[in-house]
Amino acid sequence: MPNPQEDPMLKYQIMTTPAGPLTIVVGPTSAVRAAGFTTDVGELVSLIHPRLRGEAVPADDVGPVTYQVRSYFDGDLTALDEVEVEQLTEGAFMSHAWRVMREIKPGSPVTYTQFAELAGRPAAVRAAAAACARNPVALFTPCHRVLRLDGSLGGYRWGLPVKRQLLDHEA
Template sequence: MLKHHTIDTPAGPLTIVVGDTGGVRAAGFTAEVDELLPLIHPRLREDARPDADIGPVTGHVRSYFEGDRGALDRVVVEQRIDGEFIAHAWRVMREIKPGSPVTYSEFAQLSGRPAAIRAAAAACARNPVALFTPCHRVLRLDGSLGGYRWGLPVKRWLLDYEAA
């Protein structure tokens, strides 16, 4: 059984869905868990119940928003997708450091396929664990924000916060 909890953050409500082992399976800047459950791979998807105790992830999120920009690196994520490139790109995305955003082109290159810019963008768009796998740190070639499932104001806030 999955557990979920919504945490109030300066960027807005962040709902987190965790599995039995405490790994984050979905997260997003919404108070509606129903927006997150479809993002979880069918093999990892289960019924979800609200529970304020989602393990140490809550403390890591609070530490992040209190100034420890590396706190989210200590959070285990459980992402799965059918497709080797996107799964690899998600692992690479977790290595993009706060305050050091990259372009989609740079992200494609870091992921080992410099010409796969659209696939790199798809990895961002299909990311089920926003914030923990930081797709908000990937920008358009001209430095503009591009898209973000949870809204451009949230993406802008996160980037500004991490740059400070």
């Protein structure tokens, strides 16, 4: 993983999408370090683990990620599977849960309970929910695909209308 002290420069792009403005922050290798349905770059940078943070500067595009996002919203629901992400956390379960979350397929949302089971800790429903809540790479690590036990939307950092639009797009 790159050392931010070697090249602390992050690039970001704000894209217009059917779900609203999507800001994507990438590191020197073009791996996504933060993403969210906001235009507040500072908010996104604050979600990045301190070892991966740096100064964020605007870019016309953020490499292949730009193409993959356009492909996703044009109907290729697996386009984001190829996007590399860089997520760090202090907890082993959180890191594992984020990797597992990336395996939840479009159109096949799971409940928090099912997500905890997929992550190998069936009793850790609250920890699974925390992994969703602390996810800095929305859309690419698809926390929007995790629902309440009754199938309702639950929470979403970027708003329930965005979560609903993403799930409807993937249905």
